[in-house]
Amino acid sequence: MISIVRTVVACLVAALSGCTSTSVTPVTPPSTSVVPIAELVGTWSLDQLDEKHIQPRQVTVQFGADGSYRASVACNEIGARYTVRQDIVMLMGPLRGTEKGCVPPPVYEDLITNALYGVGGPWTARFDGRDHLKLFGRYQLILSRVRS
Numbered sequence: 001m002i003s004i005v006r007t008v009v010a011c012l013v014a015a016l017s018g019c020t021s022t023s024v025t026p027v028t029p030p031s032t033s034v035v036p037i038a039e040l041v042g043t044w045s046l047d048q049l050d051e052k053h054i055q056p057r058q059v060t061v062q063f064g065a066d067g068s069y070r071a072s073v074a075c076n077e078i079g080a081r082y083t084v085r086q087d088i089v090m091l092m093g094p095l096r097g098t099e100k101g102c103v104p105p106p107v108y109e110d111l112i113t114n115a116l117y118g119v120g121g122p123w124t125a126r127f128d129g130r131d132h133l134k135l136f137g138r139y140q141l142i143l144s145r146v147r148s
Contacts, residue, residue, distance in 0.1 A: 035087050035125045041065045044133055044143035049108065049115055051140075058106055061116065061143060071116040073109065074102040078116050089125045089135065091118035115139040 046059035062070045063082060069091060071078040078097040083090050095117055106112065115138075123135035135141040 035084050035089065035127070037065070037084055039127060039130070040084065040089070040125070040133070043146040045146050046112070046116075046141060047144050048142040049112060049139060052108055052111070054112070055107070057146070059112055059116070060146065073112050073116065074106040075100045076102065076113075078113070080118070084125075087125050088122045090122040111139075115141060 040063045042063065044061045044063070045057050046054045046061065047056075048054060058074060060072045062068075064070070067081050067083060069078075069080045069082040076098045078095065080095045081092045083092060097113075097117070102109075119138065121137050123137040123141070126134045126136070128134060131145040131147075133143045133145070135143070
């Protein structure tokens with residue numbers, strides 16, 4: 001009986017030793033990009049929110065050089081402070097805003113308001129050229145720079 005056990009163990013060791021000879025290649029994590037605040041500063045128009053097209057200039061977002069954040073949704077305003085860490089844009093409280101009854105109400109008003117209040121956490125920012133900005137979080141926002 002002991003010889004059968006030794007034979008089985010020897011076969012298992014031989015089989016497993018063949019598996020252990022494969023090498024493991026370390027995975028390099030993706031590099032994080034840094035969002036230059038100077039590129040973020042300015043007025044942006046919301047073009048798309050979660051693949052829903054928004055009327056041009058119905059919604060604007062302003063990032064100030066002083067860390068101020070302001071968004072206009074039709075006749076309402078949202079304000080806060082923001083900070084940037086690497087490629088993460090975070091809104092900081094207290095958040096403030098108006099709740100006027102805009103006539104007509106903007107299409108997707110609740111969705112837009114939630115997204116611009118930063119509901120769902122911080123955004124990961126990516127520039128698509130100098131005039132297009134994508135913000136990814138719970139919602140995906142695509143904005144274009146407003147030129148005077």
